Amino acid sequence: MAIRTLILLEGHRSIGLLYIKAAQHLGLHPITLASDPSQYGYLSTEGIHSVKVDTSNLDAIIDECSRLCDTHNIAGVTGFTGADESIYIMVSKLCRHFGLLGPDPASIERCCDKFVQRQFLAQADVSMPAYRLASDLIGAKSSAAEIGLPVIVKPTVGSGSCGVRLCRTVDELTEHAAYLLGRKHTSHSSARILVEEFVQGPQYSAYAMGNSIVGICAADFGSPPYFVYRHFSFPAPLSNHEHExxxxMSLSCLRALGLGCGPAHIEFRWTNRGPVVIEVNPRLPGGTAPRLIQLAHGVDLVTEHIRFVIGEEWDLRRRHSHNAAAHFLVPDRDGMLDSIDGDRAAAIQGVAEVKFYVEPKSPILRTGDYRDTIGHVIATSPSPAQTEAILQRAVDLIEWSITPYPPLGQ
Structure with missing residues (x-):
């Protein structure tokens, strides 16, 4: 009898194992297809079935899945992304090829190109930052002059804040634009960049499954010019009017982009003109968001996403109403991680999780994006103030040591 199987394209350091465990709980056999399975430590630790295959090659993935079909009943396909959104395009095309439930490839492709996404949102009169597309330094400078400094400069393709930078001066703009235009920032990007208005205000993310808004999270970044998440709190402290x-606007974004099939999250800034859309992502976010939602409302988005993928009825009903928050650990220097210890933090009542993404004796090299985070702490309680107090106490107890690299030439 064929084994009922869930195919996962690539893995993820924070939510990959959650998908593995949820699939197994639903009676599925998870198989990870990855270009380099060894980079996902949980696969070997947990003894998970994995196959090495070029996940940038659709034909290679189709061939591998066709081979697996001889002994496995593929019930569904999903996947993860790091700096490159192309995996979701592959997932959608793979679902289309095998007649499985999944998003429309055209919708995913238009969403993953940030300029095309902005064009579709503009047609739907969604409030966004002013933006221009540039393919050379002259265009980047003229775009910044039209919008007004400071501006955000980013690649048109990518995720996790990779290549995203606040440029306050013409010199900073020139340097960063030249960097992005001078190389392919990801293997699927072209030499095009976005120059955008720097809108300021509190940051929020809305999480959707299908056409339902599951909740809204408040977020904080570290210090500019980069945009590395440092803190999440769920649910966000919004008035009923702000929440509505x-x-x-989140549902308007999904309609404009042809989404609404599976998970999505929409990033906002609340400005003096109300909510302004920063980005729409056609996927469940990585990091801590799924865990926060489960702790705060009892909704397991990972399990419900898998239920959707395999054609079962999902359930987004809230089981309770708590508060949950996460703090990310971000080093302040490059070097060698000598040690990291979270045992005392994990022992505090109300701390739900202490997780490190790196092992001692690992090199630390900051890049100004999601890869700078080396771990997180999550806390939960009945009230926002209590949750934040628990979280701060736990973070203060995390101990780590980094030996800086010697200066060049020594």
Whole structure:
């Protein structure tokens, strides 16, 4: 009898194992297809079935899945991304090829190109930052002059804040634009960049499954010019009016982009003109968001996403109403991680999780994006103030040591 199987394209350091465990709980046999399975330590630690295959090559993935079909009943396909959103395009095309439930490839492709995404949102009158597309330094400078400094400069393709930078001066703009235009920032990007208005205000993310808004999270970044998440709190402290406006705009974004099949999250800034859409992502976010939602509302988005993928009825009903928050650990220097210890933090009542992404004796090399985070702490309680107090106490107890690299030439 064929084994009922869930195919996972690539893995993920924070939510990959959650998908593995949820699939197994649903009676599925998870198989990870990855270009380099060894980079996902949990696969070997947990003894998970994995296959090495070029996940940038659709034909290679189709061939491997066709081979697996001889002994496995593929019930569904999903996947993860790091700096490159192309995996979701592969997932959608793979689902289409095998007649499985999944998003429309055209919708995913238009969403993953940030300029095309902005064009579709503009047609739907969604509030966004002013933006221009540039393919050379002259265009980048003229775009910044039209919008007004400071501006955000980013590649048109990518995720995890890779290549995203705040440029306050013409010199900073020139340097960063030249860097992005001078090389392919990812293997699937072209020499095009976005120059955008720097809108300021509190940051929020709305999480959707299908056409339902599951909740809204508040977020904080570290210090500019980079945008590395440092803190999440769920649910966000919003008035009913603010919540309704963000939820309404989120659904408008999904309609404009042809999404609404599976998970998505929409990033906002709340400005003096109300919510402004920063980005729409056609996927469940990595990091801590799924865990926060489960702790705060009892909704397991990972399990419900898998239920959707395999054609079962999902359930987004809230089981309770708590508060949950996460703090990311971000080093302040490059060097060698000598040690890291979270035992005392994990022992505090109300701490739900202490997780490190790196092992001692690992090199630390900051890049100004999601890869700078080396771990997180999650806390939960009945009230926001209590949750933040627990979280701060736990973070203060995390101990790590980094030996800086010697200066060049020594």
């Amino acid at each position: 406006r963000i939820a309404h």
